[in-house]
Amino acid sequence: MTTFIDPKLIPQRKLYTGDYMPAIGMGTFGSDRFTPEQISAAVSGAIEAGYRLFDCAAVYGNEDQIGEVFRAAFDKGTVKREELFIMTKVWNDMQGKGDVLLSCAKSLRDLQLDYVDLFFVHWPFPNYHAPGASGDSRNPDSKPFNVDQFMQTWRQCERLVDMGLTRHIGMSNMTIPKLEAVLPLCRIKPVAIEMELHPCFQQPELYDYCVARDIQPIGFCPIGSPTRPDRDKTDDDITDIEVPELVEIAKAHNVHPAIICIKWAVQRGQIPIPFSIRENEYVSNLKCVTEDPLTEEEMDILETIDRNNRLIKGQVFLWEGAKGWEDLWDLDGTITK
C-alpha cells in the first residue's frame, strides 16, 4: 500500500490571480531514459501518495499515457479534477501562428482534460531539435530570441486563457533582459516562470526579479538532475547531492541529500518539481516538506553553496554564428543577437 500524505499538509503558494497551487509537484520528463509506461505508473502512484501538482509537456512524449492515469484516477474517485494542478508546455516547433492552439488542443486530448491549470511557453524561441539529439547538433533554421516572435506566441497563450483552455499561463527558460522586454507587452502577466533551480544553481537575481513582480518561480532539476540526458552533461558540472556541506546537513537529518535539496527549495519559496519513477523516492520527496524543516542556519549554509552551475545549458537550440550556450542566457545583461 502506498504511503498517503494528506495534501492539506502540503504548503500552498498564492498566485497573483488569487488562486493557489501546491508548493511541490512531480516532474514527468523521462530524460530519454525512462519509458512513458514507467513515468505514467509513477504519476499514478504519486496521485495515490498525495501529489496534486504535475509538470507535463508535449515534448516529453508521454501525455497520452499520463492522460490514461488521470482518467482512471477520476473514474476511481481517487481525486477530483479540480483537486489537481496540471501544467503543460508548448514545444518549440509549435510556436507558429495558430499552432499554440493546436498544441494545447493535442495536450488536452492526450491528457484527457477540458482545461489545464498552467500552460507554459517551454523555451522563448521556436528553435527546434530532434528528440534525443546529441549536444553538438545544430538546426540551421534556429534564430536568436526575437521579441515580436515571442509576443506572437504569447498572444496565442493569452487567447487560451480567454477560451478557458488554461487557467493560467507562464514562461520557462527566461532571463531578466528577455522579461524586461516582454513583460510590459503582456496583456496577461505570467503567473509563474519555470527555471532551473537547485542548491548549486540558485539564480538569485532572476529569482528575486520574479518574486518582486509577484511571479511564482517554479524550480526544475531541483535535485541537480542526476539522471539528465547525456547531451546535458559536461565535465565541469557539479553534482549537488555530493557537495560536502549538503551531505553534512543530510546526515544531520538522517535523509538522502536529495531530500535536503527539496526542503531547501520549498523553504526558500520556489516550487520544486522533482522527478522519480521510484516510489520510495517520490513518496519521501513529498513527505519531507511536512516534517523536520531545515534550520535557519542550515538554510544560510545552503545559500553559500551556490556555484552558478547551470546544468541545462540548451546548446542544441543555438543558431548559426552563436558563440556558445552562454548566448542563450544573456549573461552580460542584454539580449544576445
Ligand SMILES: NC(=O)c1ccc[n+]([C@@H]2O[C@H](COP(=O)([O-])OP(=O)(O)OC[C@H]3O[C@@H](n4cnc5c(N)ncnc54)[C@H](OP(=O)(O)O)[C@@H]3O)[C@@H](O)[C@H]2O)c1
Ligand atoms: N522547463 C524546462 O525546460 C525543464 C527542463 C528540465 C526539467 N524540467 C522539469 O523538471 C522536472 C525535474 O527535473 P529532472 O527530472 O531533470 O531532475 P531532478 O528532479 O533534479 O532529478 C531527478 C532524478 O533525481 C533522483 N531522485 C529523485 N528523488 C530522489 C530521492 N528522494 N533520493 C535520491 N534520488 C532521487 C532520481 O534518480 P534515480 O532514478 O537515479 O534515483 C531522478 O531520476 C522534469 O521531470 C521536468 O518535468 C523542465
